Amino acid sequence: MAFSFIHCSDLHLGTPFSGLRRHDDRLGRIFESATFATFTALCEKAILEEVDFFVIAGDVYDGVKNNPKTARRLKEHLVQLVDSGIDVLVALGNHDHVGHLLADVTEPPDGVYVFSKEKAQTFRLASASGEEVVFVGRSFPAKRVSEDLSRDFPNAEPGLFNVGVLHCTLDGAPLHEGQSPTKTASLLSKGYQYWALGHIHTRMTRLEGSTYLNYCGNLQGLSMKPSERGPKGALLVKVDSGHCQVEFLPLAKARFESRRVNLYGDEGWGDSVDEEEMISDHLSKLEEEVQADEVMVLRLSLIGTRAARLLTEGELSEITSVVNRRLWQNGGRVFLESIEDHLQLRDVYLPAALTEALDDVAHEMESQGLDRLVRECIEKASGKMPVEIRSELFGELSSAEIFESARSMVLEAVVGSSEQD
Known part of the structure; x- marks a missing residue:
């Protein structure tokens, strides 16, 4: 039998985009609305694909002080998914660890399962085809978690497809140390077929033996940091006879x-x-x-x-x-x-032009006449100069004054060279 699910994380609904607003307020407003527009597009895609499950691996909100309006809009989307026959599973992360999923505005509707903060929790749910799937996860108990939350995850249930859901830092990912750190070996030891991971905003998919260790990345880019750039979205996972097909869905609206x-x-x-x-x-x-x-x-x-x-x-x-x-x-x-x-x-051409002109003076001084040749070289080099540099070098000097200054310098150099000889 076959089933499918959406793997998303780090929605960061309600992000104010203050930094972008300082550059351009209109662009800031576009990105702020885009976070929910992208989530809406993902929910519509899930319904269109007739997936069985919708997994969110942490950071539904950008902060713990959630706007009630944002929570109500989120509930509308969750109800839409559940009414379409899609079970929703959520592990809360470091950005939304306080309070309920819906910011104490209301309880999650039936069909939405939020993993416990106290210990790993297991939900056994049936797909539309009747296949039982095991989901094991745990929510963040605090903003900063230094312990490996995967330690108390039970081993896989034999004969069933097992999905682990965790907001974590795998193998010491840069800039994320100290946030539920875990190791590849620890996750593989559980025997699950798929780990739906969150917290790292860069999309990374890995297949280790028969186990997928996947970060879907965040749903919507949040800033100009390298990890926030480029296409963003979620993963569509299709499972048939225990084998996974993973597809990236680039859905970000901004x-x-x-x-x-x-x-x-x-x-x-x-x-x-x-x-x-x-x-x-x-x-x-x-x-x-x-x-x-x-x-x-x-x-x-x-x-x-x-x-x-x-x-x-x-x-x-x-x-x-x-x-x-x-x-x-x-x-x-x-x-x-x-x-x-x-x-x-570009400062190479100017010294080169002057050097070439003075080389001409040195080679042809006696045969061509000093005054005429220096004047021609100065005019040639001066003509090549951008106005700003000519003004900086010579100020308000006239061509005649520039010529007289250059002639004196050349004569001094020639005299000095002759005396040394």
Whole structure:
């Protein structure tokens, strides 16, 4: 017999996206509403696929002080799942460990099973086809848990498909030490066929022998941290005769990305580039990667070389604002969170030009005449200079004054060289 279930975690419903709001309040509001919109899409997908079970491996909410409105909306979705014949199983995590699943607003409806905080708890539930499936899980008893919560999980029940549900840190994942740490060996020793894990926001699927150890990642990206970028969603697990088929469902309605772009080409002539126009064009092309009902927020890194000078933080911020205003007006779906300057100042061509000019002076000084040649070289090098650098080097000096200064320097060098000889 066959059955299927959804494995999701780290919904973080109610996330305020304060950091994004500081950059752009409208984008912050879009992401705040997207967390529930994505959860709605997942519930609709579960009903469409006619799954038997819906597993949430922790952090339903973003914080323990849950908004009653958020809890009521959550209950509506849970009732919708149960009314469609889908049992819901929830292990609370470090973000929602206090209070009831529905924030004390109401009790979970029948068909929603919340694992105990005191010890591992087992639910034996039947699929639509009549196959009995064993779910074992435990909720977080506190915000920080240093013990391995998997220790008191019972061994697998022979002849049945066993699913472990746990919010945990597996094998010391970076930046998550101290949160219900456990080891691969500990989980494998239980003999379960599938571990539905939560807490790590990066999606990771592993098959060890006949056991899946899967992190589905969070349902919706929360920030620009590397673990929050890219497609987000949940896992659809189909089981037939004990064998699993795992499919990633990219459902997030808003996502964070980072990209690098070189606006200046190989020559690096940044003084002739309209950054606002080129970045707007670049973002418009990225819309091909975005679904019609999806929004992407981008951290753009400018790379390459730029002539004259680097862009200031104020200029980068202004470019971001101008580009986003254009995109809002044009109904765009890709926006800027910020622009980072990883440019290098193109300062090689200027010394090279001057060096080449002075080399010409040294080689042709006697035959061509010092004054005329120096004047030509200065005019040639000066003509290549961006206005900003010419002004910084020579200020308000006239061409004649620049020439006289250069001629004196060359004469001093020639005289000094002759005296040494």
